[in-house]
Amino acid sequence: MLWRRLKATGRFVAMVAVTLLGLLAVTFFIGRVIPVDPALAIAGDRAPEHVLQQVREDLGLNLPLPQQFLRYIVRAARGDFGRSVLTSNPVLDDIVKTFPATLELATVGILIGAGLGVPLGVWAAVRRGGAADHAVRVMGLLGYSVPIFWLGLMALVLFYAKLGWVAGPGRIDVTYEFTINRVSGIMLLDTALAGDWDAFRNALSHLALPAALLGYFSLAYISRMTRSFMLNELQQEYIVAARAKGLSEARIIWRHALRNALVPLVTVISLSYAGLLEGSVLTETVFAWPGLGLYITNSLQNADMNAVLGGTLVVGTVFIGLNLFSDALYRLLDPRTRDTRDTR
Numbered sequence: 001m002l003w004r005r006l007k008a009t010g011r012f013v014a015m016v017a018v019t020l021l022g023l024l025a026v027t028f029f030i031g032r033v034i035p036v037d038p039a040l041a042i043a044g045d046r047a048p049e050h051v052l053q054q055v056r057e058d059l060g061l062n063l064p065l066p067q068q069f070l071r072y073i074v075r076a077a078r079g080d081f082g083r084s085v086l087t088s089n090p091v092l093d094d095i096v097k098t099f100p101a102t103l104e105l106a107t108v109g110i111l112i113g114a115g116l117g118v119p120l121g122v123w124a125a126v127r128r129g130g131a132a133d134h135a136v137r138v139m140g141l142l143g144y145s146v147p148i149f150w151l152g153l154m155a156l157v158l159f160y161a162k163l164g165w166v167a168g169p170g171r172i173d174v175t176y177e178f179t180i181n182r183v184s185g186i187m188l189l190d191t192a193l194a195g196d197w198d199a200f201r202n203a204l205s206h207l208a209l210p211a212a213l214l215g216y217f218s219l220a221y222i223s224r225m226t227r228s229f230m231l232n233e234l235q236q237e238y239i240v241a242a243r244a245k246g247l248s249e250a251r252i253i254w255r256h257a258l259r260n261a262l263v264p265l266v267t268v269i270s271l272s273y274a275g276l277l278e279g280s281v282l283t284e285t286v287f288a289w290p291g292l293g294l295y296i297t298n299s300l301q302n303a304d305m306n307a308v309l310g311g312t313l314v315v316g317t318v319f320i321g322l323n324l325f326s327d328a329l330y331r332l333l334d335p336r337t338r339d340t341r342d343t344r
Contacts, residue, residue, distance in 0.1 A: 016320055021073070023316045024309060028069050031305040038303045042085050072309070081313075082306035086299055091310040094295060099314065100185025101171060102284070102291030105211055106276035112215025113222050114269050120219070121226025122258060125234060136223055143220025152213055152286035159209060167205040169288035176202055210287040214280055218272045225268045229261035236260075263333050270326040278315040 039055040040047075047055075056062050060071055075082065081091035124136035159165045167173065171187050172180070176199040183190050188207065191200035233239065234257055242252045281293035288294075292311055299307035 019320065020313060020316050023312060024073070024076075025069065027309055027312045028072065028305070029065060031303075031308060032065055032068070038085065038305060040303075076309075076313070081310040084299065084307040085304040086302050086307060091306050094307065095292065095310055095314055097185065098290060098292045098295045101187075101289060102277055102280065102293060104186045104188065105207065105214065105284070105289060105291060106273060106280060108207060108211035109214030109276050109280075110218055110269065110273040112212060113218030113272060116215070117219040117222030118226050118258075118265070121223040122230055122253065124223065124227045125230035126253060128231065133227075136227065140220040140224045143216055147282075148213060148217055149282040149286050151216075152210070152283055155209055155213060156286070166209045167202060169206075169286075171206055171290060172199065172203045173206075210280075210283050210289060214276050214283055218276060221272055222265075222268060226261065226265060229264055230257060233257040233261050259333070263330060266326045266329045266333065270322045274319045274322045277318050 038059065039052045039061065042059075043051050043055050053062075060068055063071070072082075079092065081095075083089065084091050084094050087094055120136050120139075124133040127133050156168070160168050176191075176196070180187070180190050180196065180199055181194055183193060187203040188200060191197075191203055230253075234253075239252060239257060242256055243249075247256075278293065280289075280291065281297050283289065284291045284294040285297065292314065296308055296311040299305075299311070
């Protein structure tokens with residue numbers, strides 16, 4: 001049993017290492033072959049040639065690509081991702097600073113998306129073919145079809161500029177920017193820990209609109225998949241048997257059908273969360289949200305490949321971590337997936 005566990009752990013570690021290495025390799029070589037010179041981004045367009053050449057030598061850009069990649073991997077293994085051209089800070093420091101903003105935005109977004117998407121999907125499945133079903137499907141179709149950047153701009157015009165219901169772009173007003181002790185980097189948590197409820201309400205007002213948009217975007221996908229899973233479960237024989245025993249419809253739906261539908265739904269919600277953590281670039285850009293997505297985008301536009309590679313590694317790690325989390329939930333929700341013996 002111990003040997004099987006060790007082999008399984010070794011296979012998993014090798015898989016994670018190969019995945020991250022492949023992700024970095026693809027990003028690295030694409031970043032090197034695009035027609036942008038990182039030395040120009042550092043020294044400027046008017047720098048003399050000898051200065052540019054010195055910068056290239058300092059960065060190792062004069063070496064063959066495989067050697068450049070190997071040097072980067074060795075440094076990254078030591079936790080050194082280099083310095084950002086855009087901010088002149090160590091990339092790791094920039095990531096530690098920007099990732100909590102994305103984490104806060106994506107977490108609130110997925111709570112809205114899953115908290116509303118799952119009940120709506122169940123409702124649509126139970127009322128299949130009815131007005132409620134059509135309404136949920138149309139809402140989901142709009143969430144897929146409408147570009148999120150356009151929806152964000154229209155939401156800003158309506159709820160911020162016209163109605164004044166929410167605060168504008170950014171995470172918090174400048175009035176509170178330097179009065180909050182940044183403990184976790186998550187603004188709602190830090191303001192609550194500080195007991196500054198005026199700043200908390202201000203941060204919540206800034207967060208409400210972009211989080212609602214991301215929540216609606218994920219709700220469209222989650223509600224659709226929930227409906228599909230529930231329709232499949234409601235056609236199973238155990239549902240017929242439960243109804244024959246006289247169980248209430250509410251208990252059949254929420255205690256039996258939804259419980260079995262949760263097993264595949266865990267993956268849907270986990271991947272949606274991962275997508276929000278790395279794919280909210282347009283939302284962060286529209287709302288000037290200083291998160292990881294905006295940081296990677298600005299770095300890519302300025303040929304700051306150290307920052308791009310560091311952000312890419314974080315994104316890959318997030319996806320792997322959430323996949324592991326969903327696998328663990330599988331075993332809790334479905335005892336059949338608890339493999340206690342390697343039968344191969």
